[in-house]
Amino acid sequence: MSTQVLIAGAGPVGLTMAAELARYGVSVRIVEKAAQRTDKSKALVLWSRTLELLDRSGCGSAFIAAGHKVDAANIVAGNKTIGHVTFADVASPYPYALMLPQSETERLLETHLAALGVKVERQVELMTFADKGDAVTATLRHADGHEETLQTAWLIGCDGAHSTVRHTLGLSFLGDTLQTDWILADIHMSGLPIPDSEIAVYWHEDGVLAEFPIAPGRYRIIADIGRSQGDHPSDPTLDQVQAVVDRRGPGGLRLSDPIWLAGFRINERKVKDYRSGRVFVAGDAAHVHSPAGGQGMNTGMHDAINLAWKLALVCHGAGGSEKLLDSFSVERSAIGEQVLANAGRLTAIAVMKNHTAQMVRNLAAGFLFGLSPVRHRMADTMAEVTLGYPDSPLNGPSAHGLGGPAPGERAAPVAGQTPVGAGSTPRFALFAAPGEAVSALLQTYQNLLEPTVRPPFASGGLWLVRPDGYVACVAKDAVVIADYLRGFT
Ligand SMILES: Cc1cc2nc3c(=O)[nH]c(=O)nc-3n(C[C@H](O)[C@H](O)[C@H](O)COP(=O)(O)OP(=O)(O)OC[C@H]3O[C@@H](n4cnc5c(N)ncnc54)[C@H](O)[C@@H]3O)c2cc1C
Structure with missing residues (x-):
């Protein structure tokens, strides 16, 4: 099979997916039914966590150069500023919201993808497909009307809110139109x-x-x-x-x-499962919600980054493939629920119509925004640096009493250091003090581990961090890390 992964849709999510897979050495085709990229500004914000994740593929600086940095948000009621939330304290190398029209985000992603040797096939529409168990057979219609039948190992629907992939799978898009x-x-x-x-x-x-x-x-x-x-x-x-x-x-x-x-x-909808056999949905194909908080596109791009390293490992022959691939839906569906709930709450609060309710809201908000922990929490939530996978089936053991991030939590990148997940193969990073046991781990699991160990988050511990920058397990003994990695050999 010459195509390992077929991606339907070249919006921001499909482009991110294709770039991540291509970077990790997976053969991809990305088809897009539209003749041209959007020229609309649609999703405007790239949040701190998205910039961190883009930085893994070395393209983050192009976005920062093209964007406009925003460092605070004000809530004004009755001519009085009742809340001033600053992003400057977000614990990230990118403590700001980067404003960039979606048309530009797509242009930069497409340029990045082209540099990786993949061209978007425009005016090519995914018409239908069938999951045969050992492969997916897909039918594509080209601009001149001819149809192509293609065998692919995996199909990913990044084909937006009206997703052909979601419809063909018969997945319910549960929720409401406000x-x-x-x-x-x-x-x-x-x-x-x-x-x-x-x-x-x-x-x-x-x-x-x-x-x-x-x-x-x-x-x-x-x-x-x-x-x-x-x-x-x-x-x-x-x-x-x-x-x-x-x-x-x-x-x-x-x-x-x-x-x-x-x-x-505003539509608030989501599928329950993001995976069905050899087929996945991501981005707006899987979840749509209120633009409040500006999380829609960012969440979709994070879906792509979450799936890409897992699928790349599977395409490169890693063991534990079902567990890896199933974890995509578990992890991202939980995030989708959270984002839907938060955006829905923000919208409901903003559009209250009852006068008394508005007065209570303004008083309560004025009080809460006066508390610095609340402001910090809100900035961190919007920047998406607090999101994680505490209930992931991929979380390994967690040694107690060490401090540092727990399994499922983001391992905060450090400015100036190579991000975890950079490079041309998806590898876990080991944060630990050097030693014989650690050297043996690096040697035994060289296909799964970065070649160089990084400094630990606290003394006496070993942290294994996934290629998307979330902690996989925390241990006091290298044997625990070895047991975890063995699951993927
Ligand atoms: C008016 C408006 C304002 C918005 N404002 C914001 C905002 O402020 N903040 C925010 O985060 N989000 C906002 N959004 C949402 C944001 O634009 C989406 O979340 C984002 O575009 C999702 O990206 P995607 O790649 O999943 O889907 P899309 O961008 O919809 O891309 C899907 C692509 O798939 C293609 N496609 C569809 N079917 C097929 C097929 N069968 N075969 C091949 N190709 C196919 C489509 O042509 C399209 O290019 C806004 C959206 C709209 C419409």
Whole structure:
């Protein structure tokens, strides 16, 4: 079989998936039914954790060079700033939110993928497929109408909210469409009394108005405008957006030169299982939610990074393949639930309509945002550095009393150090003091371990860290690590 993995969809998730697999030496094809990349700004934010994960493949700096750094978010109610959450204290080499239109994110990912020798096959649509047990047979339709039948070992549906892969598998997309209409504007704006390195969210009695800087003078504006009317939300005019901004914003704002005006509704849906035999779904194909918190695309890209190293190990003949591949759904579905719940909660709080409830909300929020641990926690949550896999079936033993990160937790990268998971094969990293037992481990498991040991998080312990930067197990004895790794030989 010349294609090990077929990826349907070249949005940010499919592109990330293809790049990670290609980097790890897996032969991939990525097909995309659209003729061109999106030219819309859609998902705007790359959070700290996403930048950390991109850094593993050496392409993070291109994103940082192209993006606009935002270091704080303000919540304003009744002309008073009741919350100021700064990202500067997020414990990451990237303590900020990087604003970058999705069109640019996709362009940079596609450039990175091309450098790895993989070209997106445009105007090629996945029509149908069948999982035969030992391979997947897929039917692709090309631009000239001819159909190609392809055998692939694995198929990954990164084909968005209306996923052909999800439909063909018959996976239920459980959840709701919220009955509120929203407007979105990607627009030029002047007069904001807040630096263009900060986000502003206005809680007004009519609803919410949020302003995200995209670049100097250019902003994303979103606002809820009331109960849904008709089958589809209509796109706003510049005057309508200006009127909402005048009423809910700080006053004196001047909008001009819209780049994109759109109406939208929020869907909150998710599949239960992200894997069915040789087929996977990731990104919007598996979960869609409110844009509040800006987590949708980031979560999808993390899905891709989670699956890619596991699938690469399996493609390279690792043992324990079922356990590895099943863990993708367990780990990412739990994160999907969390992100859905958080985004839903943020949206519900922002769009409260009852006047008394709004007053209580504003008072409670004013109090809570006054507490520095709450502000820190919120910044860390948005930056996605607190996410982890505490209940993962891949978590190995955890020696007590050592301190340092536990199995399932993120091993925070250190600025200037090669990230775990970098390089051309997926390898675990060992954080331990050098010694005979450690050298023997490196020798025995050289296919699974980075060749160099890294300093331990605390003395007396050994930490085994997965290629996606989460701790696999913690031990006081190298034998425990050897037992864990043996499962993948
Ligand atoms: C108006 C709007 C505003 C948004 N704002 C935000 C935001 O602020 N923050 C945020 O995080 N997210 C936001 N999102 C969501 C974000 O855009 C998505 O989460 C993200 O695009 C998901 O990426 P994906 O790769 O999973 O899917 P998509 O980007 O949808 O990509 C899927 C790709 O698959 C292709 N495809 C579909 N079917 C097939 C097939 N059968 N064969 C081949 N190709 C196929 C499609 O053409 C598409 O290119 C917004 C979305 C919209 C529409």
